[in-house]
Amino acid sequence: MSILKSGLCVALNDEVLIKLRSNCIRTNVDFLCKDPEQIVNITGIAYKDVISIRNIILAKYSSMIVDGGDFYHSIIECSTILSSGIKSLDEILDGGLYSREVTEIAGDIASGKTQICLCTCGSTLTRGIQTVIYIDTGAGFSARRILQLTPNCSENFVSRVHVFDVTTIYELLSVLDKILALCKDGKLDFYKRLNLLILDNVASVVYPCLSNGNIVESQGLISLLSQKLKYIATGLSVAVLVTNNLVKGEHGKKVASLGRVWLNVPNVRLTIEQNDQYYKTTRKVMVTKNNRGKIGGSCTINFTEHGPIQ
Amino acid sequence: MASKETGIQFLARLGSRPTLSGIEPILFGTEGPHMKDVIEIFGEEGTGKTEMLVHLICRCILPEKWNNIHLGGRAAGVILFDTDSKFSILRLVHLLEKIVSTKMKESENSVTINSSDMDVFIGSCLKRLKIVLCYNSDQLFITLHSVEDLILNDSSISVIMIDSISSFYWMDRQGGGDSTAAQESNMRNITEILNKLVEHYNLTVLVSKSPMFKKKNENQIDFNKLNTDDFINEDMELLHSEFLCKSWQRFVTHRLVLVKLLDSDNQSESFIIGGDCCHGNKKFLINNNGICFMS
Known part of the structure; x- marks a missing residue:
């Protein structure tokens, strides 16, 4: 106000x-x-x-009132589709991650969420001069792993990733504000070329504020966080990739965590199916929410120790 | 402003805007929705609320006829407030093209349309849609004030859509401190200006709303039936729970409630919609061609 x-x-x-x-x-x-x-x-x-x-x-x-025709042309001109670096995953996503959208990967612990993030990060770096912001809440970022996962990626490519380590939701919100301000400012080349923002993992910073018992405050913070992420996605034409955990939902089905406010946030949600046998390297990934197409598509990804994911 | 108005406002009020009656007979009957109707589309996450709005946008902005093809639209202007940043214009264009090509095959006189004509036509339909992205409730309120000029000047606009009205609920509650009146003040203001626009310009309002709380008397509903088609006979209003302010509750005239059926295989997802304006609940699927109602 x-x-x-x-x-x-x-x-x-x-x-x-x-x-x-x-x-x-x-x-x-x-x-x-x-x-x-x-x-x-x-x-x-x-x-x-x-x-x-x-x-x-x-x-x-007041916000801009945009004519539908102009809106369509601007979307066609400035939106990009980023490959995740995994062919079968791109296929079920109609090409990959779309700019202006929030894509979520929901999966259990050790189900390969971070691996998909690193792979997408690497594949974006090998395309042109685009830059990536990686917000890391669980110390999961590894430049060496990106090089392993991405065939054509060399060490100087990795310099186009900025990593922010955050441990609380307040730190996260202030990092997002800083990114927004620098992008609007338009002086730094890095922020002008920003194409992908990865937030791995959103649940670990939100959980502590859920446990303090004040529902109004925690839900308010989640709403604020989601509006900021969406503003970065739509206002700056950036693809946003978020990872999240799974919890048991109302009808016994596993759903993404953080409650019903958050469930509405992503445009596209990928769910990694639970697998009790962690030593197995294959995971089944399914599209469980999609605002621009069909849901239900699935693929199997093989995570290998060295080299790219098949 | 109720007591006096300018000449332009007078003409805008009396001038005929495209009517929406019969736009989707399965949901609103052959007569509805009427002018000044305020219809709320309620459902949990992933029950197809945004898709339903996109489906209705198609019906609004397509003309009745084009090149002797009967399209069944209303050539009505729509202002869409996208507060969730969920609206995909690519999806809308895809659906518009699907509708035109399907209707083209159905029509008896075989008309062939080349792709550039199609692009021009789709472009002319998109001109009827105005898109507004909002990120907080103040912005939504102020923008609702500034669209009045647009509505005055464009007599084809007959619908305001908001997807979704509940987006800022928690932010407003957090911002309002301990006083319920302060927490709800923005929502009240938004209702007031919407009411004014609807009354002055004979508009129809369609909004989506997601539940913010778990339903209290949920055990009245037999969720085991969700696995079967029997759920179609349930009273959908039982699923609804209200959390927005009183003045909004008074403002809403009709409500449609959506629910997703728990199918064993995830390949085909089916949904049920029901409410006070449609006669009996209807089952539908969402696929590449948009919403398909099952008879």
Whole structure:
């Protein structure tokens, strides 16, 4: 909620501001709630000035209203599809990870979530000059593993990954704010070329705030986090890849963790099927949510110790 | 503004906007949805709410007829508020092309349409859709104020869609501190401005809503039936739980509730929709061609 401040426009000077405040109009939402004529009546500010303040607020704080045709063309022009580096996975995802979307990989411990992240990271690095941000909450990032997993990836490619280590949700939110600010600023080449943001693993920073018992605060933080991730995805045209754990759901089925608010967040969700035999290297991956196509597609991935994933 | 209005507002109010009646007879009957209807589409995650809205957008923005092909649309303008950043325009274009090509095959007089004509036509349909991305409830509220000019100037706009109205629920509750009135103030303001737009310009509102809490009296519903087709006779309203403010509850006129059936094989996912505006629950599938209702 933004407070009305002088300097927003010429008509909103200190004198007008005092008149508004004495009538309990403090924020721009308060201002818009009231009819312009009503504001004139109760405060005695000139009608012309009220209208011009109103128009400035509307112009400055409302979102862009985009025509469907223009929206389509801008999507066609600036969206990219990033290969995950795993052929069978790309096939069930209609080509790979789409920019402007949040893709989630949900799976149990040791089911290969981080491996898929590293593989996607490596495959993005070998394509052109794109950069990757890897937000690591569990110390799972390994540059050596990326080199192992990606055939054409050399050591200087890996310099195009920035790794952020975060341990709490507050740190995560401030890192996301920093990334947003630097991208908007547009001065650094790294942030101009940003194409992929990986968050591995979201659950480990959110769990601690779920356990403090205050549902309003924890759900509020999850909503805030999801809006920030979505803003990075859609506002900067970046592909966002998030990993998450699985928990037992309402009907005994395994679902992604973090509750119903989070369940709505990803555009595409991949679920790695549970496998009791951890020593086996194959995992079955299934599309369990997809906003732009069919769900239910599945593939089997073989994680090998050396070399790329088959 | 209720007492007096400008000439442009007067004309916009009286001018005829495209009607939506009969847009999807399976859901709304042959008459509905009416002007000033506020329809809520309620369902858990992954029950096809966004897909249902995309399906209805197709029906709205396609014209009745094109090149002698009966498309059954209404050529109505839609303003879509995407608060979840979930809307995929690629999916919409894909579905529009599917509908046109299917109807083309069905029509008796064999018309052939080349792809560039098709692109121009799809482009003309997309012009009727306006997309707004919002990331917090203040922004949604302020943008609802600024779309009034657009509605005034474009007499084809007859629908406002919000996907979804519940996105900012927890952020608002967290921001409002201990006072329920403060927690709900943004939602009340949003309802108020939506109400004003609906009343002044005879619009129809369609919103999606996801549950934020576990249903309290859930044991009234036999979830074992979810495995079978018997669930089609359940009262869908039992699944609904309200959490938004009172003024929003008064504002809503109809509600559709969606549920996903637990099928043994994951290859075909089927859903059930029901509510006070459709006669009996309906089963549907979602596949590459969008929503397919089963008879």
